Amino acid sequence: MKPKYRFFPLLILIICGFSGNSQVLRKRTTLLMGGRFDITIVAQDSLTAEKNINEVIAEITRIEYLISDWKPNTQIYEVNRNAGIQPVKVDKEVFELTKRALHFSEITKGGFDISFAAMDRIWKFDGSMTEMPSAEAIKKSVEKVGYKNIVLDSLNSTIFLKLKGMKIGFGALGEGYATDKCREMMLAKGINAGIVNGSGDMSTWGKQPNGKPWKIGITNPFHPQKLLTTVPLEKGAVTTSGSYEKFVVFDGKRYSHIINPATGYPATGLCSVTVFGPNAETANGLSTSLMVLGQKAGLELLNQFPDYSCLMITDSGKIVKSKNYKLKKKSVRD
Incomplete structure (x- = not known):
């Protein structure tokens, strides 16, 4: 049996140069929030760099124990446990994150929905599916999903899920939020360069020790051993959602592992979307x-966020980019 490896659609290739100055670069990889975090810090000496990596890990851990939907006794776990029963008071930080997530639900008409956590996992992408689930089963799988049944009370800082069995979960949005918070914390401490990469949701700031911007490589989904392009980044964020590793094909149509929470059907048409912008939380959303929305509706949504750009790759290998992103290649299948 072949071992299973988890690959991320976004390959973070940090092409580092070194100079004669006294700055050092230190990197550490750890598992947090159910995924892999790669933390890179540039500082005046190794001790300072390692100390600040420890502080980044502590901050991510703190956030995980606030918003995890599967660790007992977190605030979100309590919200889910009390679904259909009573509102739960949460910290302002958790309330505001939920509020921002609900905004995405509203502007996408449920294409993005943090109550996806209650969805029945009827689609299998491990090779075991031999036929599509029935329309009835698909409809039933999302009956407890629906952002309109999430009630926020800003006066009392409470979250209430109207339906018993409802759940909310932040998933990768939470990882993006954590990377942004760590960047803010490091900048406030005077650490002027680094990268926090949470399973492909990445916040960067500053420059490499040689004074050049970070160079981020994006992998080609049809030729994973090759890079599609490299992008210089200083203070910014980049996230990728991709389905080219997990999908099923029925009657010649490709269904991705990314499910539309409004319908219960897998997203089709795109195998990868990379978004660039100021912060990773928004870029992930x-x-x-x-x-989920697809090429046309997706680009219309992106137009509402002028500080963000995107690069989409269709199931056929065509590259589609927003007007404010430049890339010459037209196909990645070659």
């Missing part, structure tokens, strides 16, 4: 939404 956009990349997930674009995968």
Whole structure:
């Protein structure tokens, strides 16, 4: 049996140069929030760099124990446990994150929905599916999903899920939020360069020790051993949502593992969406939404966010980009 590896659609290739100055670069990889985090810090000495990596890990852990939907006794776990029963008071930080997530639900008409956590997992992408689920089963799988049944009370800082069995979960949006918070924390401490990459949701700031911007490589989904392009980044974020590793094909149509929470059907048409912008939380919400909405509606959504750009790759290998993103290649299948 072949071992299973988890690959991320966004390959973070940090092409580092070194100079004669006294700055050092230190990197550490760890598992947090159910995924892999790669933390890179540039500082005046190794001790300072390692100390600040420890602080980044502590901050991600703190956030995980606030918003995890599967760790007992977190605030979101309590919200889910009390679904259909009573509102639950949460910290302002959790309330505001939920409020921003609900905004994405509203502008995508449910294409993005944090109550996806209650969805029945009827689609299998491990090779075991031999036929599509029935329309009835698909409809039933999302009967507890629906952002309109999430009630926020800003006066009391409470979250209430109207239906018993409802759940909310932040998933990769939470990872994007954590990377942004760590970047803010490091900048406030005077650490002027680094990268926090949470399973492909990445916040960057500053420059490499040689004074050049970070160079981020994006992998080609049809030729994973090759890079599609490299992008220089200083203070910015990049996230990718991709389905080219997990999908099923029925009657010649490709169904991705990214499910539209409004319908219960898998997203089709796009195999990868990469979004660039100021922060990873918003970029993640956009990349997930674009995968679900598809090319036309996705680009219309992105137009509402002028500080963000995107690169889409269709199931046929065509590259589609927003007007404010430049890339010459037209296909990635070659």
